[in-house]
Amino acid sequence: MPISCPDETTASNDSSATCFPVQNATESFWQTQQHPLSDHRSTPELPAHSDIVIVGAGYAGVSTAYHLSRDLGEAPSITILEARAVCSGATGRNGGHLRPDFYGHIPTYIERAGPRAGAEIAEFEIANLRALKRFIERENINCDFTLTRSIDVWCNEEAARKAKGIYDSMVAHDFNYMDDVVFYTGSEVDGICGVKGAVACASFTAGTMWPFKFIMHLVEKLVKSKQVNLQTHTPVLSVNPDRAGGFLVETPRGQVHANKVIYANNAYVAGVLPEYRRNIVPCKGICCRITTADAKESSPLLNNSYINRTDDNTLSYLVPRADGSIIVGGAAAKFQPFREQWYNNVDDSCLIDAVKYYYDGYMQRTYRGWEGTDARIDKIWTGVMGYSYDSNPHIGQVPAKENEFILAGFNGHGMPVIWLAAKELADMVTQAKPFEATSLPKLFKTSQARIDRAIMGQEEEGDILGNGNRPSTKP
Known part of the structure; x- marks a missing residue:
């Protein structure tokens, strides 16, 4: 039987409704040779407290950790909790295609929000490609990058x-x-x-690269700098407010107290944020x-x-x-x-x-x-x-949940988006920068309206499968 995440009738706030990655995934070509840090744990035990806990060690989680630790003069304590090995999810299994959307879905976004909103997305993805090229060349990263x-x-x-x-x-x-x-x-x-x-x-x-090698380069820098505590094979069961302030992040290995939490676990986000169960499938x-x-x-x-x-x-x-x-x-x-x-x-x-x-x-x-x-x-x-549900990622503060942030829902199109999105989210987390002050396209902002629209099924119908490379999640 296929393993599924909870649907509307089973999802709840308790850990019994949580869905997790399986432990015996098919092996992708990119990971036929594992990295020495793939299963790394920075400390034998979980830290009792971390200023920021990031859920997920794929492209989104590791990039966000890099920008958080890199851009601050006095870096906060950061812990990454990953259910499996580093980069074992979609990032380590995709085609390595850094291909901006010039026109595929842009007409749909123009219909929804006007020409400027559509152009923002294309321009952001093009800027993402250029920024990655500059970064990879500056860092001399061996990840087979090709323009x-x-x-x-x-x-x-x-x-x-x-x-x-x-x-x-x-x-x-x-x-x-x-x-x-x-x-x-x-x-x-x-x-x-x-x-x-x-x-x-x-x-x-457009561009192409070996995504696993890129992510592991970032992980090497983070681990070497001691700025990030990486804990693999540590799935997050739940995140709950602590009466004393902050959050208690529960795992099978114990809990971590956090001041802020960033959900970068993409396909699995509904397991810990059930309000997204219809929004990110x-x-x-x-x-x-x-x-x-x-x-x-x-x-x-x-x-x-x-x-x-x-x-x-x-x-x-x-x-x-x-x-x-x-x-x-x-x-x-x-x-x-x-x-x-x-x-x-x-x-x-x-x-x-x-x-x-x-x-x-x-x-x-x-x-x-x-x-x-x-x-x-x-x-x-x-x-x-x-x-x-609406083919755009959810980025920003989780509605009605202060100090909880999300970077997820990339529709099989995360490679041309995540690097700069993670950089902007890092500023939102540490500098309290409002979403509107970032360079992120306005349609990427997570909101209660988007959550409600998916739950009520009011988004315009239509299968975008033949229009690009992202299948619709609409029932």
Whole structure:
């Protein structure tokens, strides 16, 4: 039976309703070689008190800890509590794709809140990519970072026409960032993208990297500096106000008193913040690594990352690696009807049955020049992502809960968002900076209105699955 988080009828404030990551997750390619700090505990016992407790040691939690400890002259005591190993969740299981959203979901956000609100998101994600590039180069981080072009491909005529219409509408808004986008139709498409049956494609700047290596670089710095107490294999059962002030953070190994708490546990956040159970829903995805016997010699070179949409509109993301291998995943359209296999399901110990063979022969049937290769799946895994009801992350102070903050619900799109989002959240936590004074897009702000909208089911309906790489969580 798939393991699910509590639904509306079972969720409560007690620990019996809490959902946790499973302990025998499928192994991703990124973590075939574990890091010496993957299972680190800074101290044998939990600290009795910490100024700030961060729940989750993935991209969001570790980045927030880094910014908290880096930007303050007198750093507070920080404890990170992680249910499994460092970076064992979605961050260590994704495609390593730093791909800003230039136009995919932006029209939806424009409809909801106007052109400026939509442009804010695209501009923030582009700024995030640039900031990561600068940071990785300055720190000389060995994480295979590459600045490249990402190519959107459409093989369905109707979908291509709609995509061109969206592109034209974005250009008409006169957004400066659209100068980086080139949209192709006609006979040149096949030669530009190399995808069989392509009828349209678009190209813009994006990045790729090895996410696990990036996070572990940050962890090394944090552990070495002694500024952060890292406690792995320590799931948070509950967070409750202490009568004397602050909070009591309960774990199977005891409790930590905290002045402030940051929830960066993404898909699992409803276990400790049940008010988000309809707002951030755990959803499984699938990813794999494809290799050939001699990838560098026998396979055509791919210099770009891709989002491919087949004739039946099945979407896959693809990232080529310097060693000649390919990271590819997605195909949500193939498993969406089998709801119990992926929706509200936190069991990443098993693959999604409906799609686990989809990427067999993918390169041969998709790309010209790959037909005669022996490209095959070398590694396949699944991961659990947190999908928000309205497709935007929840960032900021938890409504009606002073000194509790959230950074979660990234819709399988956290790579182009989290680094700068964590930096801004750190300022909110330590400097009492209001959300409106940050550079965060206004649609990212968590609020009671967003929580209530999801609970009441009043958000506009519609499946965004075919419009991008984020499946809808709407029932």
